[in-house]
Amino acid sequence: MTEFSTMGLPEQLLARLKDMGLNDPTPIQARAIPHALNGKDVLGLAQTGTGKTAAFGVPLVARMLEYGRKPAAHTVRGLVLAPTRELANQIADTLKGLTEGTPMKVGLVVGGVSINPQISRIAKGTDILVATPGRLIDILDRGALDLGSCDFLVLDEADQMLDLGFIHTLRKIAALIPSERQTMLFSATMPKQMNEIANSYLQSPVRIEVSPPGKAADKITQSVHFIAKAEKLNLLKELLDTHKDERTLVFGRTKWGMEKLMKTLDKAGFAAAAIHGNKSQGQRERALAAFKSGDIKVLVATDVAARGLDIPDVKYVYNYELPNVPDAYVHRIGRTARAGKDGAAVAFCAPDEMDELKAIQKVMKLTIPVASGRAWEAMPDPAAPAGKPGGKPGGRRGGPRRRGGGGQGGHGAQGGQNARPQGAKPGGQRRRSQKQRAR
Secondary structure, three states, X not given: OOOHHHOOOOHHHHHHHHHOOOOOXXXXXXXXXXXXXXXXXXXXXXXXXXXXXXXXXHHHHHHHXXXXXXXXXXXXXXXXXXXXXHHHHHHHHHHHHHHOOOOOOEEEEOOOOOHHHHHHHHOOOEEEEEXXXXXXXXXXXXXXXXXXXXXXXXXXXXXXXXXXXXXXXXXXXXXXXXXXXXXXXXXXXXXXXXXXXXXXXOOOOEEEEOOOOOOOOOOEEEEEEEOOHHHHHHHHHHHHHHHOOOEEEEEOOOHHHHHHHHHHHHHOOOXXXXXXXXXXXXXXXXXXXXXXXXXXXXXXXXXXXXXXXXXXXXXXXXXXXOOOOXXXXXXXXXXXXXXXXXXXXXXXXXXXXXXXXXXXXXXXXXXXXXXXXXXXXXXOOXXXXXXXXXXXXXXXXXXXXXXXXXXXXXXXXXXXXXXXXXXXXXXXXHHHHHHHHHO
């Protein structure tokens, strides 16, 4: 099926899709919606930015329009679980757009804001409730919600919910929903533990996979700079300075590190804001609003922003620090090249991040082109027994620190313990090691 009009959707919903500019379904939508309309459980695997929200939202709304009556107080008919507040907000916005002009009510419960107003808003009954798992458990523990009438369960970005440790929470929530329900699970990747969720929650599901796991959008131009950690900030400023008018996302691993980086960039004259787990929901929403409007050009973030954020005009994504989980890299760079546009993903790799880079390239089944520097390689540890390797790049085991050239691009690089750029001579390293041992 290539058009929504051929799927047997209600005329009211077709009109809303047209008003929202959704004229033709994406591949995941074209394949998932017909099965979902027939009441089948669906396991959908698709990279970020392919339209998964409408893939479950359209059949969910279509089937609920058939009810013809309001839900009972303190109940929900359909539950959509998402791992982050930002993604939950985005899903709720899309569903509200699909249900505009209908009597259907879409609710939202997420952490970071007062729980009492949320409880009040869902007290009269909700057709579709979008929630983060932790906040939903808080509401259930207060006895403010009954899932016994829930006919539909959707798990969106299920792999990230696993990464964030929500598996026990998901089990607890699913146990409160009738087994006679329709379940749809959508994910960008399929880690081994996902099979447990699929087998536990889905009954004879239709599996739909529209892109291989670990594959980034075709229009993303990727590159990597091999550079010392101490030199990353200078390089980032230099690169940002070349495209000050473009929306840019900068990703790192830690909340405090990204907050510090944002403040440094702001002082340097770049219009920057940050979102991470230490920010309140209001702060995160204001930062995203400013980024979308163009008042802020650089958004510094942890992986809380790597899933689900649909900002079509993000031109550049910088991996200031490489993620520990390879799949997170795919989701980070998936924030650019959306809606058919081009984008660039630039990675910074310090000596102690070579393992992460290798894991990313293995998952993606490609070698990321080098923009500057030369790949770091492990050096033998002089103190290690003969015949044994000297440890991982970047000083994860002992050994003196060595400075080495950054290669192309003129950016100096600090090699880190037990690491040097490929092609450098190790003689000086051995001489210093001998002197240190003599001490």
